[in-house]
Amino acid sequence: MLDKNKGLSKAREIYLNRLQRVKELKAAGKTIIGYPCIYVPVEMLTALDLIPYQTCGDIKEPVTEADRALPSSFCPVMRNCLDCALKNKNDFLDGMVTIHSCDPQEKTARVWESYTSYPYFHFIDMPITVRPEALEYFKSQLNDFKKTLETFTGRKLSKDKLESAIKFHNRQRALVRELYELTKPSPPCISGTEIIQVIEALTSLPVSEGNDLLTETINEVKSRTGGLEKKPARLLIWSSILDDTDIMQVFEAKANVVMSESCGVIRAYRGEVKFTANPLEGLADYYLNEITCARTFRQATIGETRKDYTRDLQSRFGYLKGIVEEWKINGAIMLLVRYCDPFAFEMPSLKDYFDSIGVPSTYIEYDYTVGALAPLRTRIEAFLETINQ
Amino acid sequence: MYFTGVDIGSTMTKVVLIDESDNLLSAIKGPTGPEHRQLANEVMRQSLEQAGLQIDDISYIVATGYGRLNVPFADSQITELSCHARGVSSLFPNVRTAIDIGGQDAKCMKINNGKLTSFVMNDKCAAGTGRFLEVTAATLGVRLEDMGDIALKATKKIQVSSLCTIFAQQEVVTLLSRGENLENIVAGLHDALANRIAALARRLGIEPDLVLTGGVAKNTGMVKAMKESLGCELLVPEEPLLTGALGAAILAKETYMKAVVVGEDLPTKSRRLEKATFFS
């Protein structure tokens, strides 16, 4: 008999009502700070006993308010995200931390700040390269973030507070990776849909509660008997964002999705923050170097004067090879959210890379609405028909 | 033994009935209404009537197309891509590339001895589908089936925006109010669509033999435009609308025969043609 308030069922419940817990915490006198992008160093919020809450759009909500400030040919995720804010769905927030991870994030952040009036609002700039001076600059940006946080809370952000926060969040990253170990068996012990529910729950919980949820979930899934239905294909999904179960269910109807290289799934949990003399160094390095989002300009050798496409692909997508082998992937879906430029420019090269490691791949575009998922179903099924013969 | 393929497309529903040696016993076409199930039952009934058979005579039934999930009596579903690939290659054994331009989407398929090996599909932007011609035909007050012949009468090329159907439509309006001649505008529209689809096909890489199928393949002006923008020969089936249903029927036969060979018994659906209706 499953405990309704533990593990997967709890995750599902929170996923369906992400605001519930933060609103409780708010009522209990906690300070809730929103952030729209995984590039925001949540450790710094946790360290000051602030509750990080990832604001996200609602795929089922048609955009009406955001038209006032953003055109329709714009990242539908951020349009939707802002729309929810302008519909006062995030009014419980005590503040927002935004970041220049990509144009839509930056443009939306400024409009957001201009149309709302949270007690606290901060914008972090972010360089595009991983060059040393860029890293230095990013560190200084995090330091400025620290300053405004301290002014807002009236508390000092001490080194040990920050380090213990980093420990908690590293622990969370480790647990998510452990959860993903459970998709390695065939059939996998946990579905992509369930994982989305867990991750979306994490991004709306204090880190410690999130870690408990993860531990419960891992134990529950390990103790599962029989596992899931074995489907004819083991898929990898590569996307900018994948935070809704509707689309995941379309993928999982006839295949097992065993790895989702995307925001809303594993991207924020791949690496680990290193402990450095000044913790901000470790944070800057992790967020700029470790997170594998297409927004960062990577090349084989920094400032190279010779260029070689093969090595270039390696430096941009090399990490996928190990994943493909360990998780025995036999098909990859390159999922593009419409108008996402950083990922859109990547697509042909990514296909080159998948071809080079012998993984069949297919390109799918979607506009972050539940509107027309059926044609998408046809594409997936046809793709599976091609790899299963 | 008899086998049936049912293809419920966005605009047309087709049924093909064959025997074990691929003889075509009946082929039925009818417009797809909002009530798929009822229609599936109806076209199936007609097709049986035409072939002089009872529903229980059919050994295996495969459904395909948008509405493939709404065929109550179908034994299994296969996507229209695999079905088109199979159908086209049964008509043209040497086909390597097939282009299907439907009302809602356009598909380009790579085919290797009857099997779909890879594909690209446009279902996100109407500018690259048959819908492009339907919408603009409506704006021009011209019957869709006449568009092709009108295009062939063109005296000069007009460039029409291929970026978006809505834009093209507004451009047509402007061209009309400027008094541009109808034939040239229509030809411009065909070129715009052909270029979009040619680009889609190039994404996949074109190898001969190249076959054009789907409703739009009946449009002579479109076939000409496609040849021009692809710069190569095009084969067109006599009944381009039926290749999907035909492929489904053949795949039904192959699935069934394979099962017979390995001696497994296939799960089959009830053969009752209930008068199900959709919006009851």
Add this chain to the structure above:
Amino acid sequence: MVVEKKRTINRLKSMYPLRAKVNETYLKSIEAIQAGKPAVWGMLNFYYGDPILKAMDIEVVYPENYGAIAAATGVAQQYLDRADAEGFPTHLCGYSLTTLGYASRMMKELNGEIPPEAPFGGMPKPLFLMSSAAICDARYKWFQALGRYMDVPVWPLEAPLPGIKEFSIEDYYDEMVKLGVKHLRDFVTFVEDMVGKKMDWDRLDKTTGLMIEVNRVWHEVNELRKARPCPMHSRDFWSAMPAALFLAGDLEDSLRLYQDMYKEVKDRVGNHVSAIPDEKYRLVFAELPPWHSLAFFDKLAERGWNFVIESVGYHPPIPLDLSRVSDPLERITKFSLQFLVGYYEDARKQNVLGGTTAYPYLKYAREWKCDGALLHPLITCRSASTHLPYVADMLIEKMNVPSLSIEGDIVDLRLFNPEDALAKAEPFEETMEHYKKMRRQEGFDW
């Protein structure tokens, strides 16, 4: 029926020699390139990289501009289709798709030869690619994507994008300068390695000084346009800007010629000479103009529409005294930063925190006394369009200045429909009249 083009706009005499000089040098550089002189593909980089390449005497071609040329001469479509076929989503920046299609044609089909159909001498295979983080993501991802077609090194120029409020944090500015200077120093080393010769620092110093002075004078010219009636039309701005924005042409010539423009405009102000016959309405234009149908501005001029200020993305930074900064790289950095942050203090005072590229339009409307804004959102150029709805909202909210939005595109030129635009002119005049009254009632001074 076609009517012969009427020239209603009273163009500046002094603009023509400047434009001629720029074209002349452009042709020279094409010849040089065709004679085998190495060239670099560059992104409009808001001064970070250009003075360095200029000081090293390296020819630069700008794929963004070439995209516009390809569109105007009608060759763009084949490159767009090609990029589509290569698997680049069609909703990407039209200029980038044109370039990618061009590169694919040049490298895959003509093994490095310039395509015969390419207008204006085409773009040769570059020595390296200089992209920029400024303004939009496409501008560095696009050059990275070119790696599919040619193994040439890419240098993405960093360009900080500070927060408007955050900008006032202690040391914030200094850190941006630190980044810029270190980054440019490494860039210089990179360029030295690529061309195999050393930087002539005196020359860089001189080039930088000239760049700053040219832009200062150019800024002063545009300040004069606050006069009523406005002496200089946006058409003249767009014709004259490349010398300051891309440092096209010889900087000493450009300086002299901008000074001549200053004299003529000043003279017009003195004699109340207007850029159009009868200035009824003063408008601000955003962002990229419809290059292919600029005649449309004559039509509007006939109705008394004067375009008195425009396109912040093309405007010189608000002048900043850098005479005491000795390191040219630091001067370049501060000058480039000024392009954005020059507006920040004012923006903060007005508490307009949205879009760094949005705020300047409010300043324009207020100081150039605009009755309306003509917005030109572009379907496949998000960076020049996404801030426009916000601009419109702020203009009407904060100063009762209405906006008219006319959609277009950078490559699919047919999307811009002058008839449609002109059909909206009449109601928009009623709108401008209404808000003129409103402004008076609410105590605005125009």
Add this chain to the structure above:
Amino acid sequence: MSWFIGIDIGSAYSKGAMIKDFEFVASHVIISGANYRTSAEIIRTELIRQANLSQDDITNTIATGVGADNVYFASQKASDIVCTARGINNIFPQARTVIDVASQSSKVVRISGEGKVVNFTVSEKCAGGSGRFIEVIANVLRIDLSDFGALSARSKTPITFSTGCAVFGESEAITRISEGIPKEDIAAGVNKALADKISSLVKKLKLEEPCAICGGGALNVSLVKTIEGELNTTLLVPQAPQFITALGAAIIATTSETSTVEYRS
């Protein structure tokens, strides 16, 4: 005795209105088709027939709409936005905002007491913001356009459309049908999608009440209701909403006040 005609050649429909002493005496609508010139003639003939007059009885004719250039017998042409403003002002002088839901685009115009344009906005080119969306879906659902409103009014659970491409709204509808969604929910979903687009246009412009609605879309009761709900206001609906712009043109004809501008470029 003097009669005035306004002719509105839209990209889908052509409408004509004839007035005498600012009162409707005749009106007529046809599908524009490919030859606007002929459409204009047909309308004029019909208007004159209805009022049994002869051409010489017509004092002045003003043309508007995308095809205005083809109305060779018009003395001048006027912007459709101005015409809509004048037209609605003639019927509802109290109206300060008017929503025009036409086949190809929707527009919102704010107007002064004198029927002058205060401000206006037109739906984005590439967006499901026009009445065409409804026509297309009605066709897919095989229902008469006039029943569309009544049908969707029956829906308890309207579906959500991704209000992106108007053309692809159709694929979505078909998709939903194949998923087994009832007709009325799809119809209601379309109305909701269109109402969303329109109300965000209105919000963009800031609603000033009272607000009227015209154009073919105003005949769709459930669309009107949905918009009323989203803007939380009561909309004034004229008897013959699709003729408002033509009426405005006729009114302008009475006081030939409009600039003659050479539209060609």
